[in-house]
Amino acid sequence: MSALREDFKEILRLVRPNTRVLDIGCGEGDLLELLTQEKGVDGQGLEISPSGVAACLAKGIAAVQGDGDRDLDHFPTQAFDYAILSKTLQQMREPRHVLIELMRIADRALVSVPNFGHWRMRWALLTQGRMPETKALPDPWWSTPNIHLCTLRDFTTLCAELGLRIEACAAVSPDQPARSIDPARPVENWRAETALFLLTRERPRPPAPERAATGDLFD
Template sequence: MTRIREDFAEILKLVRPSARVLDVGCGEGELLELLTREKQVDGQGLELGPENVAACVARGLSVVQGDGDRDLDHFPTRAFDYAILSKTLQQMREPRHVLNELLRIADQAVVSVPNFGHWRVRWALLSQGRMPETGALPEPWWSTPNIHLCTLRDFVDLCDQLGLRIDGCAALSDGRPAREIDPRAPIENWRAETALFLLSRKAEPAPPAAMPQQNLFGEVELPKPEAPVPKRRGTRKA
């Protein structure tokens, strides 16, 4: 039996059947194929590498060759139920723009990021004085595609700045079952090796009620009631 990647298994739980899904940076299409088979989603991929695009097409998947940093702008607003970005945000040149675009074109976004605040990362820096290589960050510094690493606290702060709501979060570690966490809890910034977030836009607040105005003498001026509209009288017939 083929072992499903743990972040894929969590995404499979989140996505509802027959949903419209965009997988940004879909690679060779493993996640899209899984969602299509298990949840019968209407899926589309966006992938930069031509070899990966060819692999997706060979799987019978719908995929567009494009750059997630620039080409999300071309998708119509609310075209999807879910936009997925799995372990890719840290490789984007404009993470803020990408997150904004994900939640423009989809009702919810599923985003997973490696946590640079994990205790193994901290220990490697403290004890060795070198850039860490861990299960979530396996490449050496000179060949890694990661250019915008962050901690859980950093990511939560960015969501707050962008007006995004965190609807759910799970911590992922190689070889261990995923567990639901509160990403704002300080301990999770140490414990979670990778975190998977379910995001949506915060509802726009209702406009405040009009406040009574004061005149120059400090007296409250209440809004004047509108004058009643006079009823129109019917004309007599001769």
Template structure:
């Protein structure tokens, strides 16, 4: 597991409440679900497109099924989970708008992390080389990358607004560095954040109460 993923997982661990029902889409071999089960005693389930990934999860005692996040989220019941997690996978989806909407149908909250194509290293590489950039967050060349729908922080926050999703918290995550709470609407963060991790929920009326035990914004990231 890379340092960037470890930091990503640390922040997800902070967000998830103990004993929650969690769906991890694109769970790989179950590292995150295993961590959440040990540290937060979650009732976790994984959705993974790779048969070998599903097998690895089952060997660890982790509940996982083979499926495609682009197609199979529609089959999950509404409000079946407390959290749906999509870690650095949204940009690989064919229908990211639909996937993001489905996350907040099947779960009360979604934890989504995305690489930021507006990061200064990306902009600098485009400016100086005229080629698609390769960075720590986007290490593959253009002809082999699985990323088909890259976005900037501004793109992502605009989509959340369009879908009536509320950003409860956001943190910038960089390899080997502690995560830091950010306001993703600030233009400066669209340059600085290499990867951003969001806690999302459906927009609610102002008078709606926060569920017991929930925390908002900076409290989530310390």
């Protein structure tokens, strides 16, 4: 395995031991291998690339070939404790649906997204008038796999619309340790290059207790 990615370190910190984990877009299984060795998880991968699936199987990691846009619907409800989608949501054709499916098949989701509101993005647009190329988003506009880029504010707004609670959030970058943040703070929409979210479903509110009839319209 190559040098440990900073987002992998943060995911390793957040995932509880001996849990069931699904990694969507698992590549060659580096993250699942790490979680298995360090946390004893029962891991499974979903990967669109046949060579990626073969690499996972060679490491003893359970993986199947599939497309996160289409195949999450086939997983049973609450089959996992964690569903992980690392730097992939912006490549999905229907990111809203994918997020809904993650929260259906798992109790928690770990989702990382590059922040298009980062100051480097804004500066490049302001000074050059062109789509930015950064460490987090290195490909030119005509060859990038990213089709649904968003800012932190966009993502937190979507979570609120779907009734998801942000249990934890960290800013991550390739060359700096992860930093715990409050993604609702406007300054983080400028500062965080990539953000990793730990999401859970909002607990439904208990029904209001019935009030005894008193015959009075106003108590």
